[in-house]
Amino acid sequence: MIRAFLLVNAFLFTAVCYLQIDSSLSISTQLSIISGQEAQGFDEIDWGFSRLPRLVMALLVGSVMGCIGSVIQQLTLNPLLSPVTLGTSSGAWLGLIVLAIFWPQGQTEFQVFAAMSGAALALGFVLLISGVRNLSGLSLILSGMAVNLLFGAITTALILLNDQYARNLFIWGAGDLSQNGWDKVQWFWPHCLLLLTILAFAGKPLTLLRLGQAAAAARGLNVVWLFVTLIISGLWILSSAITMVGIIGFIGLVAPNAARFLGARTATSELIVSTLLGASLLMIADGMALFANTLTFDLVPTGLTTALIGAPLLIILIRHRGNKKPQSQHAFMALQGSRTLSIRTIILMTGALLSVIFLGVFTHIDNNIYQFHLPNEFAWPLRWPRLAASLFAGAGMAVAGVMLQRLIHNPLASPDLLGLSAGAVLALILVSLLLGIRVSELGPLVAFVGSMSILGTLLLLGKRFHFAPTSLILTGVALTALIETLIQGVLMTGTDDVYDILRWLSGSTYRVTPNQAISLIVGVTLFIVVAVGLQRWLTLLSIGRITAAARGVSVQKSFIILLMISAGLCAFITALVGPIAFVSIVAPHLAGLLGAKKVVPQLFFSALIGATLLQLSDWLGQIIIYPNQLAAGTVVAIIGGSYFILILLKNRNSV
Amino acid sequence: MFEFSQLIIERNQRPILDIPNLTLATDKLTVILGKNGSGKTTLMQCLARQLHPSKGCIRFKEKPLLGFSQRQLAQEIAFLPQSLSEAAGLTIRELVQLGRFPWHGTWGRWRQKDHDIVTQSLKQVGLSHYENQLVEEASGGEKQRAWIAMLLAQQSPVLLLDEPTSALDISHQYELLSLLQKLNRETGQGIIIILHDVNLAARYADRILAIDEGRCVFHGTVDDFMKKEQLESLYNIPMTLINHPENNTKVALAC
Numbered sequence: 001m002i003r004a005f006l007l008v009n010a011f012l013f014t015a016v017c018y019l020q021i022d023s024s025l026s027i028s029t030q031l032s033i034i035s036g037q038e039a040q041g042f043d044e045i046d047w048g049f050s051r052l053p054r055l056v057m058a059l060l061v062g063s064v065m066g067c068i069g070s071v072i073q074q075l076t077l078n079p080l081l082s083p084v085t086l087g088t089s090s091g092a093w094l095g096l097i098v099l100a101i102f103w104p105q106g107q108t109e110f111q112v113f114a115a116m117s118g119a120a121l122a123l124g125f126v127l128l129i130s131g132v133r134n135l136s137g138l139s140l141i142l143s144g145m146a147v148n149l150l151f152g153a154i155t156t157a158l159i160l161l162n163d164q165y166a167r168n169l170f171i172w173g174a175g176d177l178s179q180n181g182w183d184k185v186q187w188f189w190p191h192c193l194l195l196l197t198i199l200a201f202a203g204k205p206l207t208l209l210r211l212g213q214a215a216a217a218a219r220g221l222n223v224v225w226l227f228v229t230l231i232i233s234g235l236w237i238l239s240s241a242i243t244m245v246g247i248i249g250f251i252g253l254v255a256p257n258a259a260r261f262l263g264a265r266t267a268t269s270e271l272i273v274s275t276l277l278g279a280s281l282l283m284i285a286d287g288m289a290l291f292a293n294t295l296t297f298d299l300v301p302t303g304l305t306t307a308l309i310g311a312p313l314l315i316i317l318i319r320h321r322g323n324k325k326p327q328s329q330h331a332f333m334a335l336q337g338s339r340t341l342s343i344r345t346i347i348l349m350t351g352a353l354l355s356v357i358f359l360g361v362f363t364h365i366d367n368n369i370y371q372f373h374l375p376n377e378f379a380w381p382l383r384w385p386r387l388a389a390s391l392f393a394g395a396g397m398a399v400a401g402v403m404l405q406r407l408i409h410n411p412l413a414s415p416d417l418l419g420l421s422a423g424a425v426l427a428l429i430l431v432s433l434l435l436g437i438r439v440s441e442l443g444p445l446v447a448f449v450g451s452m453s454i455l456g457t458l459l460l461l462g463k464r465f466h467f468a469p470t471s472l473i474l475t476g477v478a479l480t481a482l483i484e485t486l487i488q489g490v491l492m493t494g495t496d497d498v499y500d501i502l503r504w505l506s507g508s509t510y511r512v513t514p515n516q517a518i519s520l521i522v523g524v525t526l527f528i529v530v531a532v533g534l535q536r537w538l539t540l541l542s543i544g545r546i547t548a549a550a551r552g553v554s555v556q557k558s559f560i561i562l563l564m565i566s567a568g569l570c571a572f573i574t575a576l577v578g579p580i581a582f583v584s585i586v587a588p589h590l591a592g593l594l595g596a597k598k599v600v601p602q603l604f605f606s607a608l609i610g611a612t613l614l615q616l617s618d619w620l621g622q623i624i625i626y627p628n629q630l631a632a633g634t635v636v637a638i639i640g641g642s643y644f645i646l647i648l649l650k651n652r653n654s655v
Numbered sequence: 656m657f658e659f660s661q662l663i664i665e666r667n668q669r670p671i672l673d674i675p676n677l678t679l680a681t682d683k684l685t686v687i688l689g690k691n692g693s694g695k696t697t698l699m700q701c702l703a704r705q706l707h708p709s710k711g712c713i714r715f716k717e718k719p720l721l722g723f724s725q726r727q728l729a730q731e732i733a734f735l736p737q738s739l740s741e742a743a744g745l746t747i748r749e750l751v752q753l754g755r756f757p758w759h760g761t762w763g764r765w766r767q768k769d770h771d772i773v774t775q776s777l778k779q780v781g782l783s784h785y786e787n788q789l790v791e792e793a794s795g796g797e798k799q800r801a802w803i804a805m806l807l808a809q810q811s812p813v814l815l816l817d818e819p820t821s822a823l824d825i826s827h828q829y830e831l832l833s834l835l836q837k838l839n840r841e842t843g844q845g846i847i848i849i850l851h852d853v854n855l856a857a858r859y860a861d862r863i864l865a866i867d868e869g870r871c872v873f874h875g876t877v878d879d880f881m882k883k884e885q886l887e888s889l890y891n892i893p894m895t896l897i898n899h900p901e902n903n904t905k906v907a908l909a910c
Contacts, residue, residue: 533761533762534761536756536760536761537761539745539753540753540756543740543741543742543745543750543753544736544740546705546734546736547736547740547753549704549705549725549729550703550705550729550732550733550734550735550736551729551753551754551756551757551809552725552726552727552728552729552730552756552757552760553725553726553756554724554725554726555725592744597743597744597745598744598745598749602744
């Protein structure tokens with residue numbers, strides 16, 4: 001009781017402090033405004049119509065995030081899920097962008113529906129990929145991140161092609177709570193009534209669900225019905241919150257974990273404490289943002305300060321968990337299809353590679369006419385570095401993917417999920433902001449240093465939990481999320497550099513110089529040779545750490561070396577070409593499907609497929625929307641992501 | 656020879672294994688018996704250096720276990736864990752080949768001798784005809800035998816097996832133990848094995864090690880172990896011993 005009393009007092013004190021930031025009004029004036037007195041003068045109006053609704057909004061949105069986060073985590077029995085890790089936030093973001101671009105008039109009325117459909121679509125994909133019965137494992141988080149990447153790539157492509165409509169959405173994407181009046185609060189609060197229903201009724205069935213789905217069903221719980229009801233109402237409140245203030249990550253993830261940490265044991269108490277904690281956390285984060293705004297001229301979005309508080313908390317939670325026994329990993333093996341590599345498949349795939357190279361070399365577009373002829377002496381020096389870049393970047397990313405998936409024992413892992421690409425982006429942006437150089441002029445060195453410092457951080461943090469795969473990849477996910485919020489914050493400053501950065505982010509091959517192309521060829525070849533040289537380690541480690549150790553591989557050393565090779569390869573390519581998503585997931589998977597199941601054939605065959613895929617994407621990006629161009633990285637994310645989802649759906653049906 | 660001195664393993668500040676003094680022979684067939692959760696697997700993980708003791712140490716061949724490099728250790732000790740991984744995408748033969756890793760390492764060449772050893776190991780567990788089958792498509796028993804073949808191919812002087820019979824039918828259980836006994840007699844390989852079947856243990860073991868609540872409660876010959884009071888205090892249920900109708904051994908019945 002005393003503890004609860006103290007907490008309530010602390011909460012009220014924080015709220016009062018929040019209201020004092022950068023405000024010259026006395027507390028008695030503030031009280032009289034709250035009690036309904038007419039506000040007079042700029043300061044009072046500003047306080048009554050901007051600060052006060054902002055506080056209410058922060059509290060409402062915070063409680064929504066905390067409560068929905070707790071619902072999702074209890075439904076899935078997975079303590080590391082949140083609206084952001086499930087891909088719903090990026091889905092909502094995509095829905096809103098589509099609405100803004102294709103039907104700007106509808107924005108006033110249909111924003112919630114657009115956000116809601118986007119979020120539901122994303123969640124649907126995630127559930128289909130990982131399977132409804134497999135909600136507690138790492139696969140769910142990885143498929144959430146994959147869907148995030150796919151939707152992010154589509155959103156980036158849409159923004160780049162329609163920048164006049166999308167410009168003002170950047171601020172929104174970074175999460176911004178500023179209010180000018182009570183309209184938004186008026187609109188939003190009825191949606192929050194659903195929360196009360198959830199708080200009142202969800203506790204009992206959620207308690208039963210802790211037994212596991214099968215056991216809960218055996219006690220008479222309609223699991224599917226519970227799931228559908230809770231998810232739909234959760235998504236609805238969430239989408240309306242996102243429509244109002246944009247994406248605010250981390251609270252949904254951190255609040256329930258903190259609630260459990262503070263001793264909220266039963267389902268209902270976890271729901272309530274998470275809701276209150278979410279509200280307090282967002283209030284504190286927003287207070288920080290307000291305070292930062294008084295120091296700088298730029299607008300500091302709340303999403304940024306939330307991430308600054310949330311990401312370290314999350315990493316602490318992961319480290320805390322790391323000492324416990326890792327939860328059972330349902331290794332996700334969609335490796336059906338051919339059993340061994342047939343000569344015919346090899347010939348077919350080599351043919352595919354040769355034909356995309358042929359297309360890349362000979363296709364020209366002149367005055368809207370597609371032509372085939374040998375490139376002339378002016379075109380060739382422009383063309384070959386680009387061709388080499390796509391081929392070798394594709395091959396390299398595929399090899400990095402094979403290695404990481406075997407190390408982490410999860411076929412959905414890919415090196416860009418470890419936060420390496422994000423690290424490169426951050427380094428580039430920081431250098432360009434601090435030193436004032438444009439991104440395109442910066443050496444790939446900066447990007448490489450950025451990725452490598454992320455890898456260093458990962459290895460430092462990972463030492464504590466002996467590089468357990470789950471904890472490692474979760475730390476990577478947390479770092480990625482933090483850095484992406486930072487990037488959003490920088491993008492929001494809205495200078496022209498933003499579009500340069502977005503173009504680099506989409507992974508394009510047309511800036512690659514002949515020298516860079518040569519270093520790419522040499523570097524990737526070297527990395528692949530080393531990877532093939534260490535194939536016996538890779539085979540043994542992919543069977544299991546105990547097995548590897550019992551056969552005489554010193555596990556920690558070989559794990560770190562292989563991880564560094566995979567990450568180094570990814571960082572090297574990202575530095576020269578930009579982030580290339582999905583090749584590292586799709587190519588190894590496709591190779592396995594076609595029969596390359598052992599390490600060496602899978603390495604080579606994935607490289608072959610990766611090269612084909614990226615070159616094909618580059619070529620398509622040049623011709624489909626001519627005279628515009630889409631970057632290879634964007635096209636490959638869309639092709640790869642769609643293929644990935646399709647193949648998983650197909651496998652799901654046949655199982 | 657494994658020598659334990661003041662070995663303590665703690666989990667959550669509670670000792671789960673406490674063996675002040677024990678010497679385990681590495682030239683005999685030793686069976687470890689005990690109830691669920693008594694610490695058998697923990698003990699074996701310590702022997703295989705998969706788990707580091709909280710206090711004390713184990714010496715092997717008069718050298719601390721930690722003094723071996725990972726490859727030296729694998730050349731001396733071959734360990735089969737209780738739960739076997741998927742080994743996806745490998746055929747049974749390829750799995751067995753992995754047992755040769757300690758001998759030629761990361762880049763060493765394969766010789767004819769290595770291939771012969773693999774072939775012979777497959778034959779010993781009766782999987783010669785299935786060597787090109789994928790491990791994930793094999794039945795539980797075939798998979799377990801494939802892993803045992805890998806262990807044989809490793810040709811280490813000491814084999815540690817944690818419940819290798821859990822997925823085997825009764826005939827394969829006896830075949831496996833006959834095979835291990837034969838190996839022990841012919842090549843002098845020491846075998847330490849965890850079993851749950853008292854009679855299987857009694858039939859093949861040279862020595863029995865019984866563990867209860869993290870402590871060693873018996874270490875000696877089979878004849879000394881097969882006593883009514885001994886078995887009852889180990890398993891906490893009434894037991895009866897009867898004479899085998901045909902040979903001069905005892906059979907334990909739980910009743």
